[in-house]
Amino acid sequence: MALKSNLDLAFDCDNFPYYSDSPEIYLAKLAEYYHFKLEGCDATLGYMPARIATQMPINKHWSRDDERKTLTFQPRDDEGAPVVDFESRNWILADFLYEVREKKIFQVLNGWRSERFPIYGPQKETLLSMERSATPLFGVVTYGVHMTGYVETDQGLKIWAPRRALNKQTYPGMMDNTVAGGLAIGEKPFECLIREAEEEASLPADLVRTAQACGAVTYFLVRDPKAGGETDLCQPEVEYVYDLKMPPEITPQPSDNEAIDFQLLTIEEVKDAMAAGKFKPNCAHVLLDFFMRHGILTPENEPDYVEILAKVHRRLEFPTI
Structure with missing residues (x-):
């Protein structure tokens, strides 16, 4: 299987057509x-x-x-x-x-x-x-939180990445962000993050409260068979993103059967896994945003930088909060 480019990864998650790219293709899809x-x-x-x-x-x-x-x-x-x-x-x-x-x-x-x-x-x-x-x-807009837990080492940044349980209905066995979850009605993003971090990764609330809010990513996903259930369902989403600098002695641990294990990966290992299609599409999307914010992905080393940036922050065509 051919390796995916960063632009391919952005398209994997934000794959509903844009009217500005081709009115004909957009209108045919909308029909x-x-x-x-x-x-x-x-x-x-x-x-x-x-x-x-x-x-x-x-x-x-x-x-x-x-x-x-x-x-x-x-x-x-x-x-x-x-x-x-x-x-x-x-x-x-x-x-x-x-x-x-x-x-x-x-x-x-x-x-x-x-x-x-x-x-x-x-x-x-x-x-x-x-x-x-x-x-x-x-096909309604849904909301969630995604947190990238990273460690500063002598070899550079490393990222904690879990593997999803094999019995999950959606994207079984694929790699995920350190912590992620959906926002229930009435729930605030940071409250959701603290709850999910404890449930999914056994991370203490005092540590998670030091996470930095880093904006949001948005995308319009059309679901394929890996998402589970019917295909071609629309999934426009807003994901609030957080970064957490973690001390070396803290190791995330699965606690709710959502993940098999957690791996501490170098940036190159994360990039290789993304290119091989091992990450859940919206998790790769969040990591692209992380790479751009941390100067790992730049206009100098990525020829499609501006298009990727735009696809990671799509303006959705439905009402949002």
Whole structure:
């Protein structure tokens, strides 16, 4: 297998077409999808493959327009009146998705997490909460945290990288960032980081609180078979990134069966693993950002530097917080 360039790695994660690159390709791709909408909100909240939208069961809480290619959530009470209360419409959505899961219509729901992710509107308002495993079906923006734990040595920087458990539904056996996790509704990024660091890597909270917030990476991933479940699902994401300088005597340890082990790798070893396609796509994306911020990847040694930089910070076409 040919080695991947840094630009290849950026494309692996941010692979939905750009209108500015080719309007024809972008519009042809977009024609394969339905727009997920919420009644009363003009914005499109996500893209759904046509085969997914047309398989979704329709009841009084949903309407599908095959001409306009929209699937609209329109929660109703027992009398048929619109439900505008936030908690009530979330329970309606949760009950619906649970029923869909029980009918075994979509493979991706086999990874049911019992975690709810927020969906935001054009004014940054929280419109809905949705079961985590269902978010790719509707193509909504999700949020998470990724932390790179590194050690300064006489041989230069080294990075702690775990290998994902072989029984994980998504990207089994691939390499990951030191700590990563999804943001549940109502959770703050740094709170999530401290929780995930303890759960995934057995890192003490006092150490993790010294991590530096370093912005965010954004991308629009179209899922392939390695992601688990149906292919061509849209997964636009915002990942808040953190760096943690770790003392040499601290070794991350798996504690929740999410990882097989942790390896302390040199920068060259990390680069080689990335080029060989061993890292989960969004983790390679985060590492590209780390390399650029730390002067490892520069305009002098990377001819595609500006394009990579742009793809690591994509402007998403849906409402975000």
